Amino acid sequence: MTDPSYVTDALIAEDIEAYLELHQNKTLLRFLTCGSVDDGKSTLIGRLLYDSKMIFEDQLAALEADSKKVGTRGQEIDFALLVDGLAAEREQGITIDVAYRFFATEKRKFIVADTPGHEQYTRNMVTGASTADLAVILIDARKGILPQTRRHSYIAHLLGIRHIVLAVNKMDLVEYDRELFENIVDDYKDFATGIGIEEFTAIPISGVFGDNITDAPSANTQWYEGPSLIHHLETVEIANTAAQARSFRLPVQWVNRPNLDFRGFAGLIASGEIAPGQQVRIVPSGKTSTVKAIVTMDGELEHAVAGQSVTLTLEDEVDCSRGDVIAIADDPPQVADQFEATLVWMSEEALIPGRGYWLKLATQTVTATVAEPKYEINVNDPSGLGSHLAVKSFDLNSIGVAEITTDRPITFERYEDSRQLGGFILVDKITNATVAAGMIHFSLRRAQNVHWQALEVGREQHAAIKGQKPAVLWFTGLSGSGKSTIANLVEKKLHALGKHSFLLDGDNIRHGLNKDLGFTEADRIENIRRVGEVAKLMADAGLIVLTAFISPFRAEREMVRAMLAQGEFIEIFVDTPLNVAEARDVKGLYKKARAGELKNFTGIDSPYEAPEAAEIRIDTTQTTPEDAADLIVERLVGIWTPDL
């Protein structure tokens, strides 16, 4: 064995300038380590840091003291203590979250995503895998391939990691047995081929003693013919470099306008390369132009490649803003609003099919709904790994396939072609939590060559001919609160003022358009979604739409709000306490619900989420329906026709 240090002390001491020159030209590889709880992952990473001198003297002193105090290795240095960061997990002796580590060799800088082994933390592994070029899957040589090994391999492959290293650790505890190593590799090969992993590199190592970490073969494994772990990490191809070979795409982050003469489009190049003079197409508008310059603080660039953050200027004054993608003109990406995708659910709150979530893909943010899952992928039961399970929803850490619909077309690529334009997150609209990660397979409705046409007779023309501004008056409240009564009065008053309106309520919707829907949570959401879509079409036609539905969930009301133009959605909270509504019980429904004859009845066994900031609130215990209707019309007139 040679010096385990990856840093050449001699060069540093003799010629620091030469050393720095060498180190300025390193490349960067991001990789992920995963393994079960006791596979020695933290020890391995600790050793990589230690050997590459990324641990400094005082940390080392603290480490030695810690090793004696809480370490699991007696008087020896416990490398694992270097990387188990948070106080809580140090007490438990396990890592619980994804952590990032750094080390460097002569050739490369490495960013290591260190992710925990237990199954409830799938989401952390997915997070770490999303940016990794390579995955190191650790196996305890004594235990062989465990369900965790399969799960981690499956997830790494799913997230598009093309380089898999099978690190068979703790070889020192099995007397560096060649046959045992080869049996493990054969087992793994059978499994890997079965899930579509075409190749992997298997290395026998000892994290504690350093075998085959920096140099191979180690004295104990003379039979091993492959590379050392470090050598492999230093030479494997970097995904970012591979992305340069594909067509040029720049998702626009920000438009730079310091003055009227300069308009620059800033973003990180997702793939390909670009030079001034090349023809580009703005997607989705389809407009074309020519790259004028690649502007930087250090002067203009002759060309730029995937992985660089740039600012482009164009020859023509074309519309282009955040969310658009600048692409090479002859091979632009697709545009669509319906996809099949794999989702990894990351929230304690299960997926609600039909509910609107924010979807963020590259620099685009839209509202998206997820249909009932096609299936969940079994990543837990080792006997049927990868098999499909029928489910109604996704729970925390489930992985599955579903159709996704967005409220407007987005520019995308298949995830396998581009992580940047094929990977997305879903965000809960109320809690703002990131609830899922998604990977696009393909679009379901091809809109590749259909650019969104502005109709010649548009919503403004429709409204103008009626002499009004469209609006959606969304009445929400408990059953029996008085929504329909007030909405009817409002419509009469609007009619008297010569306004064109239409009232959507349970009678004309539930009996026709939505007669296939029941009262489960999912059906109620779909009911509201359809009502929202119809209201939107009617608003596009220039009408003032009134809707009278309980619409108990805040998220759905916000979904409809997001569908409509700014200021068009007017939420009217018909606020009647439950006991008052129940006492009225016009249709006898509360009685039935209390008797258990009606299930999922709002206020009884299904929640009502009151609006937090409704445009108008009517307290029906204080206001008569007639007064309420006057108030609403007055407010409306103020909102949409100030000159009336």
Next chain:
Amino acid sequence: MQQLTHLDRLEAESIHIMREVVAEAQRPVILYSIGKDSAVMLHLARKAFFPSPPPFPLLHVDTTWKFKDMYALRDKMARESGMELLVYQNPEAKERGINPFDHGPLHTDMWKTEGLKQALDKYGFDAAFGGARRDEEKSRAKERIFSFRNAAHGWDPKNQRPELWNLYNARKNKGESIRVFPISNWTELDIWQYIMKEGIEIVPLYMAAPRPTVERDGLILMVDDDRFPLKPGEKPVMRSVRFRTLGCYPLSGAVESEAATLPEVVQEMLLTTTSERQGRIIDRDAGDASMEKKKQEGYF
């Protein structure tokens, strides 16, 4: 094929992060502490938005106890970058005359932790760029690039949003604000190399020079002005020293060194293997998990 170096890719990532914040936050600010990490962050901001000046102000949460050289560079950089400089000093700390000699940990707590909270609240900043790096300290290794703080500016390490690909969820709940760490993935060596490559101006205290010093509790402290209370018989001694990290001068330990140029500083750093925070008293306060605790309380 053009091979991007690790510095190229780190730079691109940091610029991407800063542009995302500007596109999605209402009122961003850069927390400028005048150290080398701040210097790199400011340089990256200027590159990200060129030819515009960075579209946010510089905020210096001042303790009144920084080195004179730091104040000088701060004012110079504000002029050069064309950015607005906001200096905030906690009025209560000022009134009570809180200082590092008499008040120990209270000094950091009032001037820095409380001062920062007050400043963010006063100006209503909803996203603040900070120069923390994941290699600095163990609890930082797990912190997200977009790190959320509740209305009381506390950090909940158990409840962090997953960050996938280069997609950042910048949506805030009421009262929340975001700390954004664009140089999370840089190491100390990356910072030095980038400073050299880009010719970024840093405070001269990072380079060795003869300076008036005294030795206290095993730390070499610089006597930067006459507020430094000398003990009976204590006399400042000229030593050739430099600083690995810069904060309040009475709390920043110097190392004896002859490294007067940047390459020499890096050379010494690589050969002497003493980590960066060794010269900073703040981490020693509460034992091992002190930084994590401070962060939960709202320290940056």
